[in-house]
Amino acid sequence: MLKDTLKDKIKEYILKKKIFLDLKIDRSFNVDFLAQGEYNINFIIDDEKTKYVFRVNTGSQLELTNQISYEYNAIKALEISGVTPKVYFVDDTKEFFDYGILIMEFLEGRPLEYDKDLAKAAKIFAKIHSIDINTIGDCFIIEENICSDRILEGKRLLKNYLESPIVNKELKNFFYNFLNWAEKNRNREKYFIKNKWHVINNTEVNSHNFIIGDRSSYLIDWEKPVISDPCQDITQFLAPTTTLWKANYILTKEEKDNFFKTYIKSLDGGDKNIRERVHLYSPYLYLRALSWCAYAWLEYQKPDKNIKNMDTFRKIEQYLNIDFMKSLLKGYM
Template identity: 45%
Template sequence: MEEQAQLITKIKHYLTTHGLVERLQLAVPVTVRFLAQGEYNQNFLIGTGSHQYVFRLNYGSQINAKNQIRYEYNALKWLERSGCTPRVCYVDDRKQDFNQGLLIMEFLHGRPLDYRTDMLTAAQIFGQIHQLPVDAAAEGTLIAEKDNILRARVAECQQLLQPVWGSKYVPDHAQHVLERALDTCRQNVDQEAFFKDQQLWRVNNTEVNSHNFIIGKQGWLIDWEKPVISHPVQDISQFLASTTTLWRTDIRLTQETKRAFIDKYLAITGFNRRDFLTALRIYHPYLMLRALSWSAMALDEYGSGEKALQNQEIYHKVQQYMQADFIDQAIKEQVLDEK
């Protein structure tokens, strides 16, 4: 708590000395309070009333970006046209006042997505974002997975799992399951040709759990740490996966709920239904392997004490995901039973 209080004092000083109090029309004295912490970021709420913003400090990159905070800032600027993402106001990647890169974006009032009531709102959000055709600005800014959507997952999982093999913190059974699944996915990467033939490339968030949505006067998708240009099935597969819905809740989506979501999403985007469902069937095993590989890596990091930012809720969740009964079922999951 003392360290957090010192950081809040430092943020207030930064806002004052860099002219941001005036620029953002913040009330004086400036109000700063802790908002939330993830695996790679700390977020603080600055301001009051109608002039409230998120002050975000970055502690690492999940995508090995050379300049993570600038990557996120550029993505948010491009995505503003969707009307479903936060407007970003400021970025500082010099790391002079703080050891971390930082950005400031608007604070959106609302609550996390509720899978029981907000699935069609989520379909609307995804639809509006995935309607946006990739242009030269996005191409020049974001990582693209046009030629390697499956190979990228395999490579990512291989990297995530490197510290997991032989780890005393990850159960042996989970390691064996992941090893077999990785081998299966590696053998089937030629299915990638299907995605190249479709040429359906969009900006994907790639972290679409319920708490990365804000539901208020409308719906927004936030937390754009690691967007990529890829087939839109990447976001939809992850959104519907059990590892995602169970991340912050105890909900597994029914087939009926999933179909209603897909129906609305496809109505908004106009994507071909048969092709999209084929893409979903091909991609989902890779998504599940990635989700479980990350969980195994995180469990090893927590167990070894290597995590810079500790989140006990996440620690307990990845422990659950590595249990035999869970991982055996998850690794075989088919996201939708519709052909």
């Protein structure tokens, strides 16, 4: 498997490049598998005194040729928040590995639990969304037209799915109708343009991308951050497509209300009607989530796919259930 091949090469790479000296770890360090996503594989570098995460990038959701450098620069810019990991090393040459790599801080803690940690998550979002984007340079992609961007993204992700002979007609019709609805209602976007509020968004805020520690808590996995309206992250964090993903949990109205109150109270710049923004953006968030599931489902049918996570595949199939998708859009379509 790819992760086993990479593990064998990581120690050789760190010793050959003498990176262990910069990291101040003993040359007898160990390399162990940590976790993998759809577009990355992560390992722990450990000399029993200090730990780091060695991250290998295998693809780009943003379709970037410099994906790992984008991620590195984003994490560097975010360090000021105090709720994201520190990053120490990047190599995008692909001379030793066939992939870009970076080394970052290992953070102790556990994944977020929705019934316990909503207030902590709200405060993390508030700290990140309070960063003055005028002080961080131009290292982030900027999304001005969040509804139009989701439509374009949906069309791109769904192109092969809608043309595939192995996808059933009912599912194809659902996505054709969804795209048509999104096109007809893209004027929702005018609200965000007229009432501009731009912050740094993570765009992948599931429970396992939070590290909840005894003293501090963090938001990790900055693979595809953008500058855009904060409703991107807040909508995604609260949506069933996110809360069911790793934790099989659906937030109550009271839990959402308490989250909003804590988030608003913790913002440096004050609230600019986040609740209304979330309501307007929700169907476009679902378009992104469900279109990605359709795209990923088709990718999983390929025998040469580098990373295959069967838990992810089962969740994708659950989300592509026609009744589940219709329930998400009740009140919109």
